[in-house]
Amino acid sequence: xxxxxxxxxxxxxxxxxxxxxxxxxxxxxxxxxxxxxxxxxxxxxxxxxxxxxxxxxxxxxxxxxxxxxxxxxxxxxxxxxxxxxxxxxxxxxxxxxxxxxxxxxxxxxxxxxxxxxxxxxxxxxxxxxxxxxxxxxxxxx
Amino acid sequence: xxxxxxxxxxxxxxxxxxxxxxxxxxxxxxxxxxxxxxxxxxxxxxxxxxxxxxxxxxxxxxxxxxxxxxxxxxxxxxxxxxxxxxxxxxxxxxxxxxxxxxxxxxxxxxxxxxxxxxxxxxxxxxxxxxxxxxxxxxxxx
Amino acid sequence: xxxxxxxxxxxxxxxxxxxxxxxxxxxxxxxxxxxxxxxxxxxxxxxxxxxxxxxxxxxxxxxxxxxxxxxxxxxxxxxxxxxxxxxxxxxxxxxxxxxxxxxxxxxxxxxxxxxxxxxxxxxxxxxxxxxxxxxxxxxxx
Amino acid sequence: xxxxxxxxxxxxxxxxxxxxxxxxxxxxxxxxxxxxxxxxxxxxxxxxxxxxxxxxxxxxxxxxxxxxxxxxxxxxxxxxxxxxxxxxxxxxxxxxxxxxxxxxxxxxxxxxxxxxxxxxxxxxxxxxxxxxxxxxxxxxx
Numbered sequence: 001x002x003x004x005x006x007x008x009x010x011x012x013x014x015x016x017x018x019x020x021x022x023x024x025x026x027x028x029x030x031x032x033x034x035x036x037x038x039x040x041x042x043x044x045x046x047x048x049x050x051x052x053x054x055x056x057x058x059x060x061x062x063x064x065x066x067x068x069x070x071x072x073x074x075x076x077x078x079x080x081x082x083x084x085x086x087x088x089x090x091x092x093x094x095x096x097x098x099x100x101x102x103x104x105x106x107x108x109x110x111x112x113x114x115x116x117x118x119x120x121x122x123x124x125x126x127x128x129x130x131x132x133x134x135x136x137x138x139x140x141x
Numbered sequence: 142x143x144x145x146x147x148x149x150x151x152x153x154x155x156x157x158x159x160x161x162x163x164x165x166x167x168x169x170x171x172x173x174x175x176x177x178x179x180x181x182x183x184x185x186x187x188x189x190x191x192x193x194x195x196x197x198x199x200x201x202x203x204x205x206x207x208x209x210x211x212x213x214x215x216x217x218x219x220x221x222x223x224x225x226x227x228x229x230x231x232x233x234x235x236x237x238x239x240x241x242x243x244x245x246x247x248x249x250x251x252x253x254x255x256x257x258x259x260x261x262x263x264x265x266x267x268x269x270x271x272x273x274x275x276x277x278x279x280x281x282x
Numbered sequence: 283x284x285x286x287x288x289x290x291x292x293x294x295x296x297x298x299x300x301x302x303x304x305x306x307x308x309x310x311x312x313x314x315x316x317x318x319x320x321x322x323x324x325x326x327x328x329x330x331x332x333x334x335x336x337x338x339x340x341x342x343x344x345x346x347x348x349x350x351x352x353x354x355x356x357x358x359x360x361x362x363x364x365x366x367x368x369x370x371x372x373x374x375x376x377x378x379x380x381x382x383x384x385x386x387x388x389x390x391x392x393x394x395x396x397x398x399x400x401x402x403x404x405x406x407x408x409x410x411x412x413x414x415x416x417x418x419x420x421x422x423x
Numbered sequence: 424x425x426x427x428x429x430x431x432x433x434x435x436x437x438x439x440x441x442x443x444x445x446x447x448x449x450x451x452x453x454x455x456x457x458x459x460x461x462x463x464x465x466x467x468x469x470x471x472x473x474x475x476x477x478x479x480x481x482x483x484x485x486x487x488x489x490x491x492x493x494x495x496x497x498x499x500x501x502x503x504x505x506x507x508x509x510x511x512x513x514x515x516x517x518x519x520x521x522x523x524x525x526x527x528x529x530x531x532x533x534x535x536x537x538x539x540x541x542x543x544x545x546x547x548x549x550x551x552x553x554x555x556x557x558x559x560x561x562x563x564x
Contacts, residue, residue: 290440294469294470298468298469298475299465299466299467299468299469300466300467300469300477300478301469302468302476303479325440325441325444326441327441328439328440328442329434329435329442330500332502334441334442334481335479335480335484335506336445336478336481336482336484336485336501337441337475337476337481338475339480339481339506339508340476340477340478340480340481341477344475359471361473361510361513363509363510364507364509364510365476365480366505366506366508367480367507368504369502369505372502389518413469415428
């Protein structure tokens with residue numbers, strides 16, 4: 001992994017107001033892979049006390065974007081073209097963690113899978129899984 | 142539309158911390174339909190200045206949930222089972238609005254479509270479209 | 283709509299063995315839009331006598347591809363990058379019809395929605411709806 | 424895995440005209456898992472000589488249904504509620520194989536992932552991946 005691409009993956013977290021605002025933390029990044037976490041507070045919940053699907057979707061999408069960004073050329077960036085997320089069970093706990101892995105990297109489209117886990121630092125389980133299609137945006141010369 | 146179901150649709154906004162925290166406003170609700178809005182600030186953006194996909198997904202999911210909730214029986218509630226969202230163009234502007242309409246209401250599953258528009262109070266355009274599958278959760282006796 | 287693009291939309295039906303094999307018929311094509319039909323026989327069914335989801339998916343995908351192909355440049359062609367289909371109710375009847383409309387045409391990605399109806403020549407109802415992302419493949423020079 | 428559930432998984436192949444018509448073969452079934460194959464002929468192709476997305480979708484959907492059917496109660500059956508498939512690369516070769524694994528089994532909804540591989544008996548690669556939501560239909564008393 002070259003420095004520039006790590007930089008782009010990190011920029012998704014450091015330079016994105018919404019990601020920072022939610023409290024999403026970049027845990028680690030490797031070629032085609034990214035790990036993140038989010039300490040849950042009451043603001044992340046929906047009306048029945050579960051973690052809002054929108055929070056899970058944001059974490060899945062952002063982590064996928066960073067995983068895909070590790071494999072692009074310098075000067076390129078990624079935009080989510082579409083994603084689908086299955087909410088597998090109601091999510092309750094003190095933290096979310098997310099692992100995103102590139103399923104297929106391409107020159108114009110990259111497909112990434114994100115798994116979101118919910119629980120405590122000691123034990124967690126899979127609460128949602130997303131498939132994210134990223135558009136690779138070419139440098140504008 | 143009976144009072145209880147309007148109440149459940151409204152509860153999705155009034156009782157959901159994440160929805161309130163983001164600033165999502167319920168504009169109107171009708172049988173099988175819901176309209177919402179969100180005044181954009183810097184915190185809703187991603188790293189390139191566009192509205193974060195997670196914000197659009199949250200708005201689409203929440204508005205779909207409320208649209209579906211208008212058609213359920215008293216005591217039931219809805220949970221998002223899965224959704225897919227296509228981000229059609231980079232979203233920039235001062236506000237998002239969302240219209241959700243039930244495509245098929247069922248006794249266990251309801252499918253809703255949400256369209257998200259971005260722009261100003263005067264002019265906006267479609268920036269994303271989502272299809273949301275809601276699970277209808279039966280009263281626990 | 284220029285002749286070449288109509289040609290490409292028509293080629294999807296005339297030159298695709300699987301589309302012909304299933305019995306899919308092109309009914310009409312217009313800029314950003316395509317209508318098809320399929321007379322149902324026993325071979326199109328699944329184990330409980332309903333139209334197989336794969337038949338509906340094939341019709342939705344193919345019709346979307348043709349709708350998208352009407353808007354591309356001469357020499358380009360389309361490939362399905364991904365699609366999602368909701369099967370809204372068990373499908374029974376003597377024919378399927380499908381209407382596909384472009385939601386957003388782009389230079390590299392086009393998003394199309396397909397609605398599949400099932401019933402008779404006199405009456406039918408919506409049985410599935412798909413959202414299809416097409417990759418626009420550039421001429422190879 | 425009890426006999427009845429294996430029976431239901433097998434019935435999806437033996438009793439479904441479309442599955443038989445396409446030439447899909449059940450290779451093996453285990454609790455929450457199913458493996459299938461399809462020998463490709465010209466009829467399975469689209470207009471540019473690649474395996475039609477509809478063929479891949481049918482294989483992914485059917486194999487997912489059988490994987491999910493292994494975990495249901497006697498008398499129940501499964502219906503696809505929705506699925507999403509990503510076509511990762513153009514598919515060419517002499518055969519398709521598919522592996523479906525249950526991601527989350529539930530009493531009303533089961534989520535299954537299907538991976539479709541294309542190539543020869545010696546070498547193949549992942550050409551598409553689907554996520555399928557199955558509705559568990561209760562015995563009608």
